[in-house]
Amino acid sequence: MLSKSMEAAYNRQITAELYASNLYLAMGAYFDALAYRGFGRWLRVQSDEERQHAQRIIDIVVDRGGAVDIATIEPPGEFESPLAVWEQVVAQERDVTRMFHDLSNLAGEENDHTTLAELEWFLLEQVEEERVTRDILNEVRRVHASPSGMLVLDRDLAARDAAPAAGA
Numbered sequence: 001m002l003s004k005s006m007e008a009a010y011n012r013q014i015t016a017e018l019y020a021s022n023l024y025l026a027m028g029a030y031f032d033a034l035a036y037r038g039f040g041r042w043l044r045v046q047s048d049e050e051r052q053h054a055q056r057i058i059d060i061v062v063d064r065g066g067a068v069d070i071a072t073i074e075p076p077g078e079f080e081s082p083l084a085v086w087e088q089v090v091a092q093e094r095d096v097t098r099m100f101h102d103l104s105n106l107a108g109e110e111n112d113h114t115t116l117a118e119l120e121w122f123l124l125e126q127v128e129e130e131r132v133t134r135d136i137l138n139e140v141r142r143v144h145a146s147p148s149g150m151l152v153l154d155r156d157l158a159a160r161d162a163a164p165a166a167g168a
């Protein structure tokens, strides 16, 4: 059984993953509209991955006999520039990492070893997501004032494969 505090923390994490999924979908549309189809594709695939993360956490809560409670997902707001978008992506990933650490601390306090085991995958996934998005941000910082540089980067990111099916 999940404690009420763990259940609430898991539900906050589900909401955060769904927020990230919606945010990246909106960002992808922003880039598509600017004909940056590579950035658009990359973010759309990432949006799919975030939704799978939410689904994976939902499954954990259900398996442990908890109640899933998905909160209202806040709208993503306006995007100012390609550079500002990538800064926001990195900030979003750091936020989610911090939330996983909070969840992990709570699980430690409650001796919830099952959660600690489940969280290992997510913590390592966050290291990967922070690294990849930070790399893209650094490249965008380097070339954002150069249309040809942005074109090359956009073409690079277009090569991203679709997200593997959940559980794969």
Ligand SMILES: [Fe+2]
Residues within 6 Å of the ligand: 017, 020, 049, 050, 053, 096
């Ligand atoms: Fe995620």
Ligand SMILES: [Fe+2]
Residues within 6 Å of the ligand: 020, 050, 093, 096, 129
């Ligand atoms: Fe993420």
